[in-house]
Amino acid sequence: MSERKRPKLAVWKFSSCDGCQLTLLDCEDELLALTEEVRISYFLEATRKVEKGPYDVSLVEGSITTPHDIKAIREVRKQSKLLITIGACATAGGIQALRNFKNVKDFIRTVYAHPEYIDTLTTSTAISDHVPVDFELRGCPVNKYQMLEVLNAALNGRKPNIPRHSQCIECKESGTVCRMVAAGTACLGPVTQAGCGTLCPGKDRGCYGCFGPMETPNTAALAGQLLALGQTGRDVHRLFRTYNANADAFRKESDSHG
Amino acid sequence: MAKAKRDDVAVTVLDKDGLGDFIKNLRKSGYQVFGPRRDSDAVIYDLIDGADDLPAGWGSEQKGGHYRLRRRDDGALFGYGLGPQGWKRQLYPPRQKLFAATRKEGGGFTLAPPAPPDPPMAFIGVRACELAAIARQAKVFGDRDFADPGYQRRLAEALIVAVQCGEALDTCFCASMGTGPEVKAGFDVKLTELIDESRHVFVAEAGTPRGAKLLKAAKPASPADIKAAAQVVKNAEIQQKHLDPAAARALAANPEHPRWDQVAARCLTCGNCTMVCPTCFCTTVEDVTDLKGDNAERWRKWDSCFTTDFSYIHGGAVRTEARSRYRQWITHKLSTWVDQFDETGCVGCGRCITWCPVGIDITEEAAAITGQGRN
Structure with a gap:
């Protein structure tokens, strides 16, 4: 390995399932090339070797759900030149943000034998709600090619090629037949940001919105069409309340179909 | 598509086996043959192996925000209306690599030689409105001072087998745009599907010498066939939608x-x-590099x-x-x-x-x- 100074990379985890960090480890063919370009200084999912900050690039997975998280993310921010959040938890609060719509104390009482040990916030929120973020990479989980593109752009000092348009454009580029038009399937594609690689529509499923709202989501018009296709208000409500339930556009739309 | 020469127009007739042989010959001559094929919930334009891939007996119901495949009772091979995406996909792919470059030691870069072009394409089942669309894109990509060499090459090499519509979809308005339903120009071979109690045949007319060569062995069409073919396209003139x-x-x-x-x-x-x-026809250009920045590619993508x-x-x-x-x-x-x-x-x-x-x-x-x- 070269002796030249490589930028230091740190990978942090907050409330999350680790799937986005695993996406980085899943870059099997590219992982060695990546380690030639960056020095992995903090990545507990991959290695117990830990180096002190500051770090050139921090990838942050997970949402903020505890008072401790708030302190920790401020420290991460302080130690990082570039802070890039990865995945629906870090960019929107994740599936665990469903707590934001309920009384979290009720959950604690139901789930834990000793609720008094639990010290948690009433909400699950995005990293950008707490500290400034340089780039948000969407997805549940993130797409490995997009992840590499963001790292590549960070290392080369350019803007990443991550489109913010609808999933529909990605479906059409790949020649996938529209589920909503050709089968009447409920689909969030028109209001969801592209980038997953057409995972669900390519397998005859509607889009579940894993990549969160696209740049200009007209959720009301889509919801109207879903109702016209025979979905109930409750169906529409639940469709918007998944991994990106706390993303602004999705939260507002689900609220209006309570 | 080669330039039309209309003085040696021969109208012939093919049966289903004859159409199968026609497609087989195209494949033998080195064409990648694209045609309509059923793909789960729609008839799409895709690579086909032969006439058996054509969507026999499939039709479609289309209106605003709605497409459903429907069974037809006549076994028509070309009764599906229009596919979700036209021939733009083939002539003007969603992603095209414009070039690749490698950094040279000591500065500068070397351009990689371009990949050899794909074999020529043959399109089976191009509708009148689609021929008009191809002509319009050809103008955008070629008529002015800055021709797009890739588009022009793909189009010049493409063998176009047009098919006349026998009925309009509820979403069709080619009649008011003056582009259809009759196929008039821009084809190598024009097919009209004729189905009645006694026969299921295709009246085939050559539009170019290349098309005529392909139909050399076919039986000449009778005056009755030619008349029937003209009637088929008349049915497609009845359209629900209009645009002035x-x-x-x-x-x-x-x-x-x-x-x-x-x-x-x-x-x-x-x-x-x-x-x-x-x-x-809009596109955007995207540059990508590897992590080291030693290899770069420029891609053109639909926008x-x-x-x-x-x-x-x-x-x-x-x-x-x-x-x-x-x-x-x-x-x-x-x-x-x-x-x-x-x-x-x-x-x-x-x-x-x-x-x-x-x-x-x-x-x-x-x-x-x-x-x-x-x-």
């Missing part, structure tokens, strides 16, 4: 019409209309005027609202395209109506904004 291209030019003169806000409330800005439009990046200039996007993006699209299609290219950018295929998830109808919007009332 002359009146629609006034769209550009109505930038503040209240209808723009109404359509914007429905518009998802998803870009589907531009993706399925057979004439929409859409419904994205905010499309109108991004220094400081932000120019068209931030849905209304300005929808207005840009339809005005360019029906109004300013004429200023640029002396013809309209719409061929009346109706794909933007069918594949809009909320069924926004270009004919209704154009009529409302130019004061023609709803049709």
